[in-house]
Amino acid sequence: MHPSTLLTLDTPAAIVSLPRMQRNIERMQQRADALGVRFRPHVKTSKCAEVVAAQRAAGAAGITVSTLKEADQFFAQGVSDILYAVGMAPHRLAHARDLRQRGCALQILTDSVEGARAIVDHGREHGHVFEVLIEIDTDGHRSGIRPDDELLLSVGRVLHDGGMRLAGVLTHAGSSYELHTPQALAALAEQERAGCVLAARRLRAAGLPCAVVSVGSTPTALEAASLEGVTELRAGVYVFFDLVMRNVGVCSQEDIALSVLTTVIGHQADKGWAIVDAGWMAMSRDRGTAKQARDYGYGQVCDIDGLPLEGYVLSGANQEHGILSHEGAPDADIVARFPTGTRLRILPNHACATGAQFTAYEALAADGGVARWPRFHGW
Incomplete structure (x- = not known):
């Protein structure tokens, strides 16, 4: 289960799964050592x-x-x-x-x-x-x-x-x-x-x-x-990996260590949309998966525990609004499925670009502890 911190953090927030990150680090270092x-x-x-x-x-x-x-x-x-x-x-x-x-x-x-x-x-x-x-x-x-x-x-x-x-x-x-x-x-x-x-x-x-x-x-x-x-x-x-790397084939969704924590803030029920507070200012404008076999829009929607909700993507984004929808036929039950206040996590297309939108990462440990790790910007 998710730690209570993920229910109290302000959103949007950049979440780094430490177990996934550490596994990714060890995998690449072992490759270099073997080579x-x-x-x-x-x-x-x-x-x-x-x-x-x-x-x-x-x-x-x-x-x-x-x-x-x-x-x-x-x-x-x-x-x-x-x-x-x-x-x-x-x-x-x-x-x-x-x-x-x-x-x-x-x-x-x-x-x-x-x-x-x-x-x-x-x-x-x-x-x-x-x-x-x-x-x-x-x-x-x-x-x-x-x-x-x-x-x-x-x-x-x-x-x-x-x-x-x-x-x-x-x-x-x-x-x-x-x-x-x-x-x-x-x-x-x-x-x-x-x-x-x-x-x-x-x-x-x-x-x-x-x-x-x-x-x-x-x-x-x-x-x-x-x-x-x-x-x-x-x-x-x-x-961190990301959805572009998932499409390239060098990682799975379960390897992606960076996600954006977001909150459902409204709906357009007739369109099958849930509106979240992670727009392109949180996810970035990078649409790297658009040219690949699987297009994830602005990101793959996951539940608060980071488990992908298959078929649900961030299909559109304004500055501070993200549009969550179901691929293919609209979800007629979108309001009941994602009530206002629901917390979700979005996997990014490009981890470098999404990370750049935040001043800090919320580092999520295996035991549920969260530490704030500053990130710097600029040239």
């Missing part, structure tokens, strides 16, 4: 000290961040091995240098000659040696240099000859989110691995250093058969 690589979790999903402490306790080596504010926050909390895995904008170099000069082992990223030159120029001007990785594009999803492109060696030479430390190469198979079979995910994981390893070999063959070979996305990390030639694995959303 023989360091695991560097991406902490942009949670942006929460307590979550990251649990990841590190399980064996994580360093963290990955998506903003320098994350680097600031976690460095202040005692984490010094940090990878900023977003292309470095020249105006942020002073901030990155300040972190490094205060003792943070911050690695930065580039994928262009222009970006490399900006890093070199700033480093020379201030007498500082940055540690830099080159981003590799192994699936055409986002940014990076193709593994076989001559540009790779040009960027490497600019950094190395300019006195910076060329630390290695990094890739992210973001297109894995578009797949949904183990076979397709395993094939992309191998493409990701092989492409990044090829880039590393080309740099080394040209006489350039390349100690780090960093790969990862949650789906490819969980389906990779081998990471030969790779030194570290990264993943982020696995810590």
Whole structure:
């Protein structure tokens, strides 16, 4: 049964199931250990000290961040091995240098000659040696240099000859989110691995250093058969999972650790709607499942204990109003089934986006105890 706290918390609230979260953390760490690589979790999903402490306790080596504010926050909390895995904008170099000069082992990223030159120029001007990785594009999803492109060696030479430390190469198979079979995910994981390893070999063959070979996305990390030639694995959303990952096929609904606690505040009986106080300001605008085989609207409706109520989804959302309805034929008994005041939990499409709507998580332990875990925002 649910703890009484879930009946007294103000809503909407972000609930983290600690048993599920811990199971997810252990699963991914065991994968990295079995594949023989360091695991560097991406902490942009949670942006929460307590979550990251649990990841590190399980064996994580360093963290990955998506903003320098994350680097600031976690460095202040005692984490010094940090990878900023977003292309470095020249105006942020002073901030990155300040972190490094205060003792943070911050690695930065580039994928262009222009970006490399900006890093070199700033480093020379201030007498500082940055540690830099080159981003590799192994699936055409986002940014990076193709593994076989001559540009790779040009960027490497600019950094190395300019006195910076060329630390290695990094890739992210973001297109894995578009797949949904183990076979397709395993094939992309191998493409990701092989492409990044090829880039590393080309740099080394040209006489350039390349100690780090960093790969990862949650789906490819969980389906990779081998990471030969790779030194570290990264993943982020696995810590909570979500409905997009459920559709991709790397978790079940029972693995999703994040949900939004909400209250029924009214009805449109003739339409078969219950109105809840979790709109898109609570769930986010992310409709990631809309392009997948199973569309959950703005989220899967669960009872207060977190058990999915099959067929019921958050089918619409305004800023502070969510529309709960039944897929297919409207529920004529919606008022009786979900009386005003009923408490429910909604599983999110995208845990990173939903988490970002809240200043804190309500961490729900197996014994029913709830602790408030602050979450930070911004850049």
